[in-house]
Each structure stands twice: as C-alpha cells, then as structure tokens.
Amino acid sequence: MRGLKLTLSALALLASSVSAHAFDTRAKAAYVMDYNTGTVLMAKDADQPLPPASMSKLMTLYMAFEAIENGILDLDQKLPVSAAAQQYGGSTLFLKAGERVRVEDLIRGIIVLSGNDACVVIAEALAGTESKFARQMTMRAQQLGMTNSTFTNSNGWPKAGHRMSMRDLGLIASKLIKDYPQYYPMFAQKEFLFDPSESANRLNRNPLLGLGIGADGLKTGHTQEAGYGLVGSAKQGQRRVIFVLSGLDTAQARANEAEAVTNWAFRQFSQTELGAKGTKIADADVSIGAEDSVGLELAEDISLLLPVNPIAPLKTEVVYNGPVKAPITKGDQIGELIITPGGLPEQRVPLVADRSIARHGFVGRVVAAAQHLAKRINDGPAPEAS
Known part of the structure; x- marks a missing residue:
C-alpha cells in the first residue's frame, strides 16, 4: 500500500483543517449523530445497555408502523383494551378494560402522551401477549442492527433486563425518520386530547418542540432508575441532527441539555x-x-x-x-x-x-x-x- x-x-x-470543540454533556450517557452523513458527533458510553424508560417505546412504534404498512393493522381499526393494559400506571391514556380504541389514537397516545397502556394494546394485538411481543421486539431489534437492546415489555416500565444503548436509540430514531416519513410528523404534535375528562393529560413532554430550533421529535423518558432522558431530532436547512441523552437529574436539566446539544451540533459543524x-x-x-x-x-x-x-x-x-x-x-x-x-x-x-x-x-x-x-x-x- x-x-x-x-x-x-x-x-x-x-x-481549512478541522477539529471541533467537544461538548461536555452532563448526561450519564449520550449519542449525537448527523442524520444525512451518519457522522457521529459525540458518543459517551453510547454502547452501554441502560434502562431506557419510555424511550424504548420507539421500538414499539416502529413495529406498529411496520404492521400497518404490511396490512396487519389499520389506522382506523379498533383494538380491545385488556385488563393487563388497564393495570399499568405511570403515563397512561386511562384506558378501561373492555373498550375499543382506534390504532391511530393509540399511536398518537404513545407518541404525545407516552401511554403505557396504549403500548400494551398494540403489543397484544400483534403478538397475543406483551411478553411475546417483547421477545419479538428483541429479535427485530437485532435484525435492524441494534445489538445492545433487550426488551421485557412494550413500554419501558422498569424491569430487570429491559435495556437499550444510546446508539441503538439513535438508530431506531433514524429508522423511524427514514422508513416511515408518512407517520413521522406525529412526533411533532404538541397536544393530543384523547379523553376530555382528563384535559390536563394532553401535552407532549418533549421540551424542545416550539423553541424555534427545528425540533420535531421524538420521545422523552423518565424512571427513578434511568433518570431523565430524551431521544430528539431537529432539522435546520438541509441538515438533521439526532441525539440521545440519558441519566439527567431533573426534567429541567434534560430540557437545558437537549437544547444546548442541539445548538452545539448545528453551530459547531457545517456541511462543506x-x-x-x-x-x-x-x-x-x-x-x-x-x-x-x-x-x-x-x-x-x-x-x-x-x-x-x-x-x-x-x-x-x-x-x-x-x-x-x-x-x-x-x-x-x-x-x-x-x-x-x-x-x-x-x-x-x-x-x-x-x-x-x-x-x-x-x-x-x-x-x-x-x-x-x-x-x-x-x-x-x-x-x-x-
């Protein structure tokens, strides 16, 4: 040679010669990628499997979109709510066992309101039980190249063995954007009022939407074990940036860090x-x-x-x-x-x-x-x- x-x-x-000023994130783990080129701008413990909390709902959503495109589900189809779905706490749509809910409402409820119960309804429709669906999630993730992801449920509820790496979360985010552009605008929806009697439960938890920095997705997450996290994406001009943060101490810290890393990724790098x-x-x-x-x-x-x-x-x-x-x-x-x-x-x-x-x-x-x-x-x- x-x-x-x-x-x-x-x-x-x-x-012109280059080297960027590094971003010193407060997140315990992080991953930042330029979507168009695939250039990794930052990786901090990015391959370590960690509790993903509700950010793992992105995998459930990907499989739901896949099922719709394959004709297995239909957006207007109504699915039954089970007792297993109703029993979940945390962020929910307050679904009641025995009622039937449109697939599109379930999907919007997962994206905007982080509905744990809505995830279970989708999971049971596709696999019979949530545990079987979780095994399917793990298998599909491996096929997509997500080598540090293992799922034990459909929604990220704390459970031993439910893990994803920051790189894997970045990968599923990019797959959602690339493979299902017809559904991706749902992730920018700021409000979704599913149940008028629960009007307080209507706002998207993504702190970046509406800040004028091009943010249009994707999913927040929080449990005591995982801390506060966010899988985000923003587009400015022809560039799109995907970032994943995990392990922050408060919701405000998550909001501040997400905005800061977005601005850094756009201001410190340019397509040349x-x-x-x-x-x-x-x-x-x-x-x-x-x-x-x-x-x-x-x-x-x-x-x-x-x-x-x-x-x-x-x-x-x-x-x-x-x-x-x-x-x-x-x-x-x-x-x-x-x-x-x-x-x-x-x-x-x-x-x-x-x-x-x-x-x-x-x-x-x-x-x-x-x-x-x-x-x-x-x-x-x-x-x-x-």
Whole structure:
C-alpha cells in the first residue's frame, strides 16, 4: 500500500483543517449523530445497555408502523383494551378494560402522551401477549442492527433486563425518520386530547418542540432508575441532527441539555463542499504501461460535515496498491483519499484513473525491464547498517 500526503493545491479547500470543540454533556450517557452523513458527533458510553424508560417505546412504534404498512393493522381499526393494559400506571391514556380504541389514537397516545397502556394494546394485538411481543421486539431489534437492546415489555416500565444503548436509540430514531416519513410528523404534535375528562393529560413532554430550533421529535423518558432522558431530532436547512441523552437529574436539566446539544451540533459543524468530481488529487506509478504514471481523480463530489471553528489540521492521505499494472481504463478505481477530521471518524473517497493507459507491447516490456535492471546496477547495493 502506497501512501502520499495530499498536495493542498490539488484540493485547496481542504486547507481549512478541522477539529471541533467537544461538548461536555452532563448526561450519564449520550449519542449525537448527523442524520444525512451518519457522522457521529459525540458518543459517551453510547454502547452501554441502560434502562431506557419510555424511550424504548420507539421500538414499539416502529413495529406498529411496520404492521400497518404490511396490512396487519389499520389506522382506523379498533383494538380491545385488556385488563393487563388497564393495570399499568405511570403515563397512561386511562384506558378501561373492555373498550375499543382506534390504532391511530393509540399511536398518537404513545407518541404525545407516552401511554403505557396504549403500548400494551398494540403489543397484544400483534403478538397475543406483551411478553411475546417483547421477545419479538428483541429479535427485530437485532435484525435492524441494534445489538445492545433487550426488551421485557412494550413500554419501558422498569424491569430487570429491559435495556437499550444510546446508539441503538439513535438508530431506531433514524429508522423511524427514514422508513416511515408518512407517520413521522406525529412526533411533532404538541397536544393530543384523547379523553376530555382528563384535559390536563394532553401535552407532549418533549421540551424542545416550539423553541424555534427545528425540533420535531421524538420521545422523552423518565424512571427513578434511568433518570431523565430524551431521544430528539431537529432539522435546520438541509441538515438533521439526532441525539440521545440519558441519566439527567431533573426534567429541567434534560430540557437545558437537549437544547444546548442541539445548538452545539448545528453551530459547531457545517456541511462543506471540498472538491468536485474529476478533480485530480495525485499521480500513481504505473508498471508495464505505455506511460509511467496515471492521474488519480475524485470519483464523486466531496461534501463532508466539518467543524466550523477548526483547532487542528485536517489529515489527508492518498493510498493505492502500486505500482498499478497496465492496462488501465479511465474510471477504474485504483486508490482512495482518506480524510481524517480531528475528533471525527475518517472518511474514504474513491479515486479513479483520469485516463486509459495501454499495456506495453513485447518490445516495450523488454525495454522497461532493461531500464529497471540498469537502474538497480547504477544504484548499487544498499549500504550496510552500522
């Protein structure tokens, strides 16, 4: 593998160089991701399985949306409320055993009012019992790549073994946004009055909605064991940020931290155009070819999420297996540009040949071999180490 330092004249905008000022969160665990690029902006104990409280309702909602799209449930379908659903305390819709409730009302009740009982109604409709549904949740989470999630109920009620990591919560948030955009606007709903006799129980607990920072979801959570947490998402312009916070001491601390981390993610990072497709970056040596070298050019436009106020140089390197053997066809990928922003994961951009190079004929190969041998003779043996 050959490595070359990038000449800034070839890609001048990379000279801006970067490293972001870190956000020192008070949350016990946290995860912040740029949705469009998948760039992880912050991870604090992000892979540790922790009690997720009501934030785990996002998994129940994902499976409910999946069932609707597969024709298993219908938004206007009415589902029966069981005694098991009614017995749940905490945040509820005050459902009564024996009544029947529309699926859409149950879903809005879960999103806006964090209804524990509504989750059970959905769970029983899809799996027969809540415990069976919890096992299905765990299996589906594994299929979606959520490797640090185990569910024992549908709603996050405190129970041994009910765990999710912050990264997994970020993943299910991004899946909800990507896979079910037709339902995602429900997460921005500020009020939902399900039962007029319980008019005080109508406000969304997400403290960011309506603050003018682009927040449009997703779910709060709180238990004594888990502390106060929030899975949030906000969009400003073309950028969207997803963040997960857990283990804060009070609801106010959660609100303050969520707003602060949202502002940090948007203000400290911006999407930056670094180079256009076809820009030549470097040259690669060529063997047994009609030419001695071939240009390496960008196979695609480079647009990266970079810190706004850089405090460290951006590292760049061109790598390829060389010398590259001819024949070479224009557009063949023969290398990569590795870009490492300070404090962020490296990005790899394919580099392709800027032109076609034919292979030497027999005479040309003989001449090249002779030249190579002459060079070795003229250079002489390498000096011995002293």
